[in-house]
Every structure is written in structure tokens, then in C-alpha cells.
Amino acid sequence: MNIEEFVSEDNHMCNLGQNLFFRIFEPGAIYDLPDNEFNRKIFYWLSQYLVENLREPLDAISKLDIFDQFYVYETWLSLIKCPVEMKNISKRIIQYHIGLRTLL
Structure with a gap:
């Protein structure tokens, strides 16, 4: 998938500034992903995490x-290269899956 498709308005990644985008994401990993409906949904869920709305995406993913x-x-x-963001998202996924959903 190309970067332009990744940062489209459909998945809300367009709200990221260029500096933030390159601080968080690994562009090579984006190019390696096929451009299909499921991956677009994955990007949308990730964009929701970035705006502090992780509960809804995790509920959908758990189904x-x-x-x-x-x-x-x-x-x-694979998309996140920033160690701080990697740690934060990993921690929140684990919290969700061990039943600490109220902390999200």
C-alpha cells in the first residue's frame, strides 16, 4: 500500500502531521501491506487508538x-516503530485482554 492510501480520510490517519507520522510509523511496513478492505479496517482501528478511542476497536477485533x-x-x-508508542499500545492491548477494560 502506498503512503497516500494509508493516510486517507477514510481511516482518519490524515489527521496526523507529517512529523508525527514519521516519528510513529515505519513507512517500509506500510508499503509491504496489500491494499485491501481488511487492511483498511486495521488502519482505521489503529487511527482510533491514536485519538484515544481504543475500546471500540478492541471490542470489534475481539469478535x-x-x-x-x-x-x-x-x-x-509491524507498523509502529516508536518504542514509546509500541510500549503503550502493547500495554493497552494486554489490559483489554486480561479483563482490565475499564482502564481503557
Whole structure:
């Protein structure tokens, strides 16, 4: 997928400034992903995390089969290069899955 598609208005990544985008994301990982409907949904869910709305995406992801859930989280973690963001999102995913949903 090209960067322009990744930062489209459809998935709300367009709200990121260029500096923030390059601080958080690994552009090479974006190019490696196929441009399809499921990946676009994954990007949308990730954009929701970036605006502090993680509960809804995690609820939706938890309804997927286990292989799709793994793909979503693997994709998120491959896209993020910033160690601080990597730590934060990992912590919040774990909190959700061990039942600490009220902290999100």
C-alpha cells in the first residue's frame, strides 16, 4: 500500500502531521501491506487508538476469529516503530485482554 492510501480520510490517519507520522510509523511496513478492505479496517482501528478511542476497536477485533485477531495485532506492531508508542499500545492491548477494560 502506498503512503497516500494509508493516510486517507477514510481511516482518519490524515489527521496526523507529517512529523508525527514519521516519528510513529515505519513507512517500509506500510508499503509491504496489500491494499485491501481488511487492511483498511486495521488502519482505521489503529487511527482510533491514536485519538484515544481504543475500546471500540478492541471490542470489534475481539469478535474476529483468533487468526484475524493475531493478524491485526501483528500488523499494528509491524507498523509502529516508536518504542514509546509500541510500549503503550502493547500495554493497552494486554489490559483489554486480561479483563482490565475499564482502564481503557
